[in-house]
Amino acid sequence: MARRGKIALQTAAVLVVGLLVALLAWQVVRTDQGRLLSSKVASGQKPQAPVFSLDRLDGQGTLSLADLRGKAVVVNFWASWCAPCKDEAPTLEAAWQKWRDQDVVVVGVDLQDLSSDARRFVERYELTYPALRDKHNWTWGRYGLSGLPETWFVDREGRLVGEHVEGPVTAEELDRNIRIALGTA
Amino acid sequence: MRAALTAALLLALGAAATAAASEQQPTLPELERELICPTCHESLAVSSSPIADRMRSFIRARIAAGDTKSEIKSKLVDQFGESVLAAPPKRGFNLLAWLLPFAGLGLGGAALAVLARRWSRAREDAVPTGPSGNGRGPLDPELERRVDEELARFDA
Numbered sequence: 001m002a003r004r005g006k007i008a009l010q011t012a013a014v015l016v017v018g019l020l021v022a023l024l025a026w027q028v029v030r031t032d033q034g035r036l037l038s039s040k041v042a043s044g045q046k047p048q049a050p051v052f053s054l055d056r057l058d059g060q061g062t063l064s065l066a067d068l069r070g071k072a073v074v075v076n077f078w079a080s081w082c083a084p085c086k087d088e089a090p091t092l093e094a095a096w097q098k099w100r101d102q103d104v105v106v107v108g109v110d111l112q113d114l115s116s117d118a119r120r121f122v123e124r125y126e127l128t129y130p131a132l133r134d135k136h137n138w139t140w141g142r143y144g145l146s147g148l149p150e151t152w153f154v155d156r157e158g159r160l161v162g163e164h165v166e167g168p169v170t171a172e173e174l175d176r177n178i179r180i181a182l183g184t185a
Numbered sequence: 186m187r188a189a190l191t192a193a194l195l196l197a198l199g200a201a202a203t204a205a206a207s208e209q210q211p212t213l214p215e216l217e218r219e220l221i222c223p224t225c226h227e228s229l230a231v232s233s234s235p236i237a238d239r240m241r242s243f244i245r246a247r248i249a250a251g252d253t254k255s256e257i258k259s260k261l262v263d264q265f266g267e268s269v270l271a272a273p274p275k276r277g278f279n280l281l282a283w284l285l286p287f288a289g290l291g292l293g294g295a296a297l298a299v300l301a302r303r304w305s306r307a308r309e310d311a312v313p314t315g316p317s318g319n320g321r322g323p324l325d326p327e328l329e330r331r332v333d334e335e336l337a338r339f340d341a
Binding site for chain 2: 079081082112113114115117135136137
């Protein structure tokens with residue numbers, strides 16, 4: 001009986017350790033998937049863009065990336081406290097005004113921020129493209145973000161294409177990658 | 186004994202009163218220690234990131250508006266998620282983080298107690314006992330008396 005109890009205890013200990021190792025491996029793989037996106041896109045692959053559904057900053061419900069299938073989407077990650085985000089905001093608004101009638105949507109995803117600050121930012125820079133609030137940092141790991149701002153381009157089939165821009169995006173980068181996303185480059 | 190109990194009771198009452206005061210009138214340093222900067226993942230008390238500064242401004246404004254500590258923390262959790270809290274909330278799955286260390290300590294203590302008992306018993310068994318020195322323990326008194334009698338008879 002004592003021997004049986006000992007074997008049961010040892011089995012339980014091995015199972016617990018195995019479970020912890022599996023949990024660690026799952027966490028590492030999940031984190032790496034986001035980080036791998038950038039290298040995949042750089043090597044010419046077109047991985048599926050991680051789908052998100054987030055609240056709009058203006059309180060007008062939610063917006064899902066899946067709802068934009070059939071359009072080219074510029075996904076810009078930003079925060080109101082980030083200085084380079086202030087620099088690029090007018091450029092993104094100008095691109096939105098330039099391309100919005102050609103099946104292009106610019107989407108701003110606000111992260112690691114206070115909603116009130118984010119709303120003030122949108123008002124101050126007179127941004128009219130959809131601004132979303134990722135309160136729980138959901139997109140950070142999925143898109144393999146390493147800082148703010150960062151910009152991704154999504155084609156009509158919902159795949160990541162073109163360049164992954166880390167830092168403030170320029171008008172040239174926007175035009176070039178929007179054409180790639182539209183399939184007209 | 187009674188004095189010790191009274192002192193313990195007074196200490197407990199004092200701690201409860203302090204906690205209640207801290208809940209109703211929180212201070213910025215207190216809240217800074219209980220929150221994490223969402224970008225650098227350091228304690229808000231030591232973080233100098235831009236969002237940490239914004240969070241401190243937010244906390245000051247909420248304290249001035251009369252919010253309790255729980256209300257302020259709840260508002261920040263709504264903005265950044267539960268990862269903004271330095272200690273996980275004591276409910277749901279997070280309860281495990283609070284209970285597991287104590288469960289581990291309890292199990293470890295129990296295992297140590299069992300092992301220590303086994304070791305001491307093994308040592309007792311190994312040590313020769315009784316006047317015979319043969320490791321089998323002392324002779325039965327009745328048997329000893331009979332042996333003595335036989336030896337006396339033999340000597341006579």
